[in-house]
Amino acid sequence: MLNLAIVGLGRWGQNLVDSIESSQTVYFSTAVTRTPSKVSDFCVQKNISLTDDYQSVLDDNNIDAVVIATPHSLHFDQIMMAASAGKHVFCEKPFTLTADQAGTALASLSEQGLKVAIGHNRRFAPNTLALKNALRSNSLGQPIHIDGVFNANLGTSAGKWRDSRAESPAGGMTSLGIHVIDAFIHLFGKVSSVNAQSRRIAIDIDIDDSTLVRLNFENGCSGHLTTIAATNSFWQIRAFGTEGWAECTNLDKYVFHTMDKDPVLSNYSGFEYPGLLTIKSALESFATDIRGEAPFPISPEEIHHATAVLEAITISAKTGKKIEIANI
Structure with missing residues (x-):
């Protein structure tokens, strides 16, 4: 079994740990957090050793890989340290906050012969797999347009690390919208340009709560992304074809509706939010890649491209201008 260290043990870090309790492929032996006293009971319950010293974990030859679930602005330095220490890296999204950082980090891992994965667990959801298969088989005809929505109430982040325009540029993009970007790349391919609008309307903390993005794809298709950071949680992707x-x-949940038939509805029991089964699949796929059996389904190139799209959106949101991804 692959021995993992979890770096960052907040709400999502604990979901990562919980997701693989029954895994025969990976396990967490160690956790790193800035304030161990906050999670000591959790670590005792999970039989995980606890430290605030990241370097000591990197120096531990028994640990195969690190899983990074810390604030976004810390990712780059933590990935670079892991690469220097010879550790494989699974990083929560966004990978980094700039394309230059992503390129540097990915190159460093590659030069050391290390594997990299990212926590886009929705790629492993059965409805996403069904939609990908529909597009791959041309069941929807020629693709034309894709819409994506990911909303949540980020007002609960008041006083926490997401309560910052540095950590949450363009509103919900770094915590929510980045998932939509990855889904778009997975389903429709590379993005060529973006035009974003982002503003604060109702949220009490100083981040935007309404972010809208128009996207053009390299294949000529169009897209629209919406993320609202001051409402209840909602995720939806809808692809249109001829x-x-x-x-x-x-x-x-999945709906498939062709021109000549009634819509077909599918429900997948056990995959309700937070989708622990999808998180487990992502971590086990990371292990499979490390063992050389099959590559992780999100390539380093896709990680880099998604980071460039995210950066372009934040620039467009500030300037009001259309941003070409090639210029990032």
Whole structure:
């Protein structure tokens, strides 16, 4: 079994740990957090050793890889340290906050022969897999347009690390919208340009809560991304083609509707939010890649491209201008 260290043990870090309790492939032996006293009971319960010294974990030859679930602005330095120490890296999204940082970090890992993965667990959801298969088989005809929505109430982050325009540029993009970007790349390919609008309307903390993005794809298709950071949680992806449309809602619902037939609805039990089964699949796929059995389904090139798209959106949101991804 692959021995992992979790770096950052907040709400999502604990979901990562919980997701693989029954895994026969990976396990967490160690956790790193800035304030160990906050999670000591959790670590005792999970039989995980606890430290605030990241370097000591990197120096431990028994640990195969690190799983980074810390604030976004810390990712780059933590990935670079892991690469220097010869550790494989699974990083929560966004990988870094700039394309230059992503390129440098990915190159450093590659030069050391290390594997890299990113926590886009929605790629492993059954409804996303169904939509990808529909597009791959041309069941929807020629792709035309894709819409994506990811909303949540980030007002609960008041006083926490997300309560910052540095950590949450363009509102919900770094915590929510980046998932939509990855889904778009997965389903429709590379993005060529973006035009964003982002502003604060209702949220009490000083981040934007309404972010809208128009996207053009290299294949000529169009897209639209919405992330609202001051409402209840909602995820939806809908792809349109010349023969019909298909839609993923949350992680467990799927609708497939072609021109000549009634819509077909599917529900996937056990994949309700937070989708621990999808998180488990992502971590086990990371292990499979490390063992050389199959590559992680999100390539380093896609990680780099998604980071460039995210950076372009934040620039467009500030300037009001259309941004070409090639210029990032």
